[in-house]
Amino acid sequence: MVHDTRVAVDGLLAQCAEYKELSARLEHAGRLLARAKLRREPTDELSRSYQHLQNELGQLADDMTFASPIIWMTYKYEAYQKEAQPIQTMADFRLHCSKPGYICTKRFLFVNSQLQKQGLPPLSDKATYADSLDLGQASEALLPLRMDPGFMKMWATYEFFRTGGKVAKWQNYLEQ
Amino acid sequence: MANSLVLIQKLVLGDVLDRYQLAHAVFVLDGAEADQPQLEEYADELRAANTVLVSKLDLISAETASALQDALIDIGVKNVLRVDNGVAERDFLSESSRILEFVADYASEFRAHQDNVNYTVIEIEKPISPPAQLEQSWPQLQDEFGLHRLKGDFQDDSSQVWHVEATPSQIRLIEGRPDARMRIVAIGSKARLLTLERLMEVVGGA
Numbered sequence: 001m002v003h004d005t006r007v008a009v010d011g012l013l014a015q016c017a018e019y020k021e022l023s024a025r026l027e028h029a030g031r032l033l034a035r036a037k038l039r040r041e042p043t044d045e046l047s048r049s050y051q052h053l054q055n056e057l058g059q060l061a062d063d064m065t066f067a068s069p070i071i072w073m074t075y076k077y078e079a080y081q082k083e084a085q086p087i088q089t090m091a092d093f094r095l096h097c098s099k100p101g102y103i104c105t106k107r108f109l110f111v112n113s114q115l116q117k118q119g120l121p122p123l124s125d126k127a128t129y130a131d132s133l134d135l136g137q138a139s140e141a142l143l144p145l146r147m148d149p150g151f152m153k154m155w156a157t158y159e160f161f162r163t164g165g166k167v168a169k170w171q172n173y174l175e176q
Numbered sequence: 177m178a179n180s181l182v183l184i185q186k187l188v189l190g191d192v193l194d195r196y197q198l199a200h201a202v203f204v205l206d207g208a209e210a211d212q213p214q215l216e217e218y219a220d221e222l223r224a225a226n227t228v229l230v231s232k233l234d235l236i237s238a239e240t241a242s243a244l245q246d247a248l249i250d251i252g253v254k255n256v257l258r259v260d261n262g263v264a265e266r267d268f269l270s271e272s273s274r275i276l277e278f279v280a281d282y283a284s285e286f287r288a289h290q291d292n293v294n295y296t297v298i299e300i301e302k303p304i305s306p307p308a309q310l311e312q313s314w315p316q317l318q319d320e321f322g323l324h325r326l327k328g329d330f331q332d333d334s335s336q337v338w339h340v341e342a343t344p345s346q347i348r349l350i351e352g353r354p355d356a357r358m359r360i361v362a363i364g365s366k367a368r369l370l371t372l373e374r375l376m377e378v379v380g381g382a
Contacts, residue, residue: 038280
């Protein structure tokens with residue numbers, strides 16, 4: 001299971017690097033397109049290139065899924081290490097998962113509700129998971145959930161949800 | 177209006193300007209906070225704006241205000257108007273905008289001002305009393321956590337709600353709304369290291 005997690009996280013980190021590269025290319029393409037529009041120059045080719053990059057980026061974002069909450073947490077911990085806003089501690093993680101309606105907020109709420117159903121403290125419990133606790137250590141708390149086939153089935157129902165043939169991750173999750 | 181050039185690009189790409197006209201571009205510059213590095217960082221946006229409104233000049237000396245005006249001229253900013261106690265002439269708004277031409281001719285990359293944003297949101301679950309302790313701690317919070325903004329609400333021992341807003345050179349405490357959510361947003365290079373516990377330690381030791 002540890003090996004599987006490592007392989008999955010490494011794959012996601014590679015996708016993340018690709019995402020950043022594509023984002024930079026999209027930004028540049030946007031610059032060129034906007035300037036051409038303002039100058040009233042032909043935009044057909046620039047528009048196609050911009051749209052293509054947008055589609056590629058959207059497809060990549062759709063492909064980035066977390067097969068388990070441990071993979072999710074480990075990825076967040078590793079992918080954001082060099083960002084201006086790293087996710088290294090429980091305080092960082094709780095902040096990241098606090099935006100209303102945000103997909104990670106839904107994952108966080110779902111994990112917490114399931115931990116509580118198993119009689120375990122939720123990740124929001126600061127007495128158990130102090131603000132300064134390293135997120136790498138905190139992911140062990142999710143092992144009981146990972147071992148629970150019922151939980152994993154529900155997680156997959158939300159994480160891999162599609163509607164109308166389109167990826168719609170966690171759109172079927174209703175916050176309690 | 178902070179990253180106006182990026183905003184213009186988004187409006188153009190979204191075809192918003194096909195339906196709406198951009199009337200005027202105003203850059204409001206906080207005269208009490210502006211320094212040379214900041215002027216250099218925002219030089220393009222300042223030049224792109226039709227008008228730069230300089231506020232809070234009553235908080236700085238006449239010499240500093242004059243130096244600021246000179247610094248703006250040095251970086252190529254032309255239309256500078258002062259705001260006195262929040263009041264400015266409105267005639268300038270009738271001029272048509274030229275910011276679109278500026279963006280169309282802009283050759284270099286846009287400023288990516290959000291690269292170093294680091295923030296935190298702290299739920300203030302304990303009273304801060306007396307409130308002035310937060311005011312006294314502001315310089316230490318800036319030093320220790322690299323903060324340049326602090327904004328939010330908290331209660332004191334008597335359940336009075338206070339609203340705080342702080343910038344590098346100013347901090348203001350006023351009575352807050354009773355229904356305000358007790359939390360403070362902090363922005364700065366190491367803001368994420370500021371937890372409730374650390375905040376209470378710093379404020380307690382003020």
